[in-house]
Amino acid sequence: MTTVDTPGTPFAVVDADRLDRNVSRLRDRLDGLGVPLRLHVKTCKSVEVAARVQEGGPITVSTLAEAEHFADAGYRDVLYAVGIDPHKLPRVAALTRRGVTLTVLLDSLAQAEALHAFAERENLRVPALIEIDCDGHRGGVQADDPVLPLIGRALGNNLAGVLTHAGESYFAYTPEALHKAAQHERDVAVAAAEALRANGLGYGIVSVGSTPTAHAATDLSGVTEVRAGNYVFFDLVMAGIGVCGTDDLALSVMVTVIGHRPDKNWVLTDGGWMATSRDRGTQAQAVDQGYGLVADVRGELIPGLLMTGASQEHGVLSTRDGDPVPDLPIGTRLRVLPNHACATAAQHDRYHVVRGTDVEAVWPRLRGW
Numbered sequence: 001m002t003t004v005d006t007p008g009t010p011f012a013v014v015d016a017d018r019l020d021r022n023v024s025r026l027r028d029r030l031d032g033l034g035v036p037l038r039l040h041v042k043t044c045k046s047v048e049v050a051a052r053v054q055e056g057g058p059i060t061v062s063t064l065a066e067a068e069h070f071a072d073a074g075y076r077d078v079l080y081a082v083g084i085d086p087h088k089l090p091r092v093a094a095l096t097r098r099g100v101t102l103t104v105l106l107d108s109l110a111q112a113e114a115l116h117a118f119a120e121r122e123n124l125r126v127p128a129l130i131e132i133d134c135d136g137h138r139g140g141v142q143a144d145d146p147v148l149p150l151i152g153r154a155l156g157n158n159l160a161g162v163l164t165h166a167g168e169s170y171f172a173y174t175p176e177a178l179h180k181a182a183q184h185e186r187d188v189a190v191a192a193a194e195a196l197r198a199n200g201l202g203y204g205i206v207s208v209g210s211t212p213t214a215h216a217a218t219d220l221s222g223v224t225e226v227r228a229g230n231y232v233f234f235d236l237v238m239a240g241i242g243v244c245g246t247d248d249l250a251l252s253v254m255v256t257v258i259g260h261r262p263d264k265n266w267v268l269t270d271g272g273w274m275a276t277s278r279d280r281g282t283q284a285q286a287v288d289q290g291y292g293l294v295a296d297v298r299g300e301l302i303p304g305l306l307m308t309g310a311s312q313e314h315g316v317l318s319t320r321d322g323d324p325v326p327d328l329p330i331g332t333r334l335r336v337l338p339n340h341a342c343a344t345a346a347q348h349d350r351y352h353v354v355r356g357t358d359v360e361a362v363w364p365r366l367r368g369w
Contacts (some may be wrong), residue, residue, distance in 0.1 A: 007259065007352060038060050042061065050075075057077045112155045143192035170186075234341065240282050254352070255271030
């Protein structure tokens with residue numbers, strides 16, 4: 001069997017045991033709350049990872065390339081959770097004609113009118129969710145905005161329901177704040193659905209979700225599905241807000257020591273920002289993890305060592321407290337645990353799946369839009 005000493009570095013590593021543990025944890029939680037999961041594949045972008053969760057779906061995607069890729073693999077219930085650009089509707093129609101139920105997202109009358117006209121012209125139903133803003137994080141309309149029923153009516157029989165995403169939960173730093181964000185997300189989504197009903201508009205879907213709120217929710221009454229995706233890998237941002245521990249992080253990047261700068265107390269590696277990304281998501285948290293924590297080849301953290309600098313193909317490792325860096329000879333392989341799993345995974349086109357130091361599989365990963 002191939003080991004982690006064989007492939008050329010840098011490469012993305014997925015710890016199979018941690019992945020499976022993360023998947024089981026959320027599955028058990030949502031089963032207890034009686035609400036199904038719709039896996040968001042934007043983090044993993046891998047059919048093989050999705051199969052560990054629920055082969056065949058349902059899934060959420062962030063690009064139409066993901067929708068097409070997963071449709072090729074047999075997935076037939078797909079939610080495209082980015083506001084629809086009318087120019088992309090022909091790709092939506094092509095997937096629909098392949099037998100895929102592809103639900104789109106929108107938050108304006110202009111989008112609703114364009115979608116309805118397209119669906120009429122193509123003699124198709126294109127199910128659409130109206131995005132509801134629950135925390136000012138990004139897009140969406142307010143649950144009590146008078147435009148909400150107008151959008152619903154403009155969609156006609158394409159109206160499928162409502163969706164909200166508690167993006168600000170990524171900045172909730174206590175269990176109480178996380179629970180409050182999850183409850184608010186649920187309350188806003190249900191209020192929007194009730195506003196549609198009060199205006200005589202039918203719907204079937206009340207969709208909520210983010211990795212933090214999926215793990216903090218205790219009441220999902222009125223919700224029909226929960227979306228989450230980062231949780232399959234987790235990352236240092238999630239650990240920093242208490243959703244997971246560092247020993248839950250299933251994704252890392254294998255790098256090799258290529259030099260030393262004793263005068264600066266540095267270790268140099270061949271893994272720069274092209275391998276780990278420029279994401280500095282922990283910078284605003286109580287503990288800044290630089291560009292990522294550093295572990296040995298088995299994934300065991302090396303105390304005090306982190307990636308503090310990055311150029312395109314060079315990583316700089318140093319210690320948090322200024323103590324001398326550990327003795328890491330040229331050729332030593334290390335694993336960098338990422339701040340943001342989505343951004344780090346996006347740098348790679350495959351995952352080396354490991355148990356311990358054995359590579360048991362190589363899974364391809366989709367890139368592009």
